[in-house]
């Protein structure tokens with residue numbers, strides 16, 4: 352979820368002046384929170400561009416947002432993925448991507464419209 356970051360960002364409107372990271376954000380300013388960027392922050396995440404499935408603190412990421420609006424369904428989403436991979440791995444040894452995947456043309460959803468795969472027993 353961190354490495355892929357399905358939703359790239361969300362936006363907020365500042366309710367008061369605040370200095371953050373050396374920048375002044377004024378009341379009414381619109382602020383974009385790039386989860387995709389935070390999830391590749393090399394000051395927090397070791398080798399952030401690498402997919403390391405058994406890395407320490409694997410659930411420590413921003414792909415479900417942060418704070419009071421953090422994703423309500425994050426545990427359901429994790430459970431769905433866990434079951435999906437359990438069932439796939441019980442049936443197939445290898446999933447081969449054949450051909451070039453087609454991406455969703457969006458700066459919000461980081462997804463695919465088409466990905467052809469071959470499943471090997």
Ligand code: HEM
Pocket residue numbers: 352356357358361414415416417419420421422423424425427428
């Ligand atoms: C991989 C799958 C998912 C990802 C990456 C994801 C990501 C997110 C993100 C980034 C937010 C916004 C947090 C914010 O605005 O600060 C959010 C909010 C939310 N998500 Fe998800 N989500 C996923 C699956 C789900 C599922 C399966 C459900 C419901 C069963 C769900 C329900 C919600 C709800 C209700 C909110 C709004 C929470 C609020 O505004 O207080 N999400 N999600």
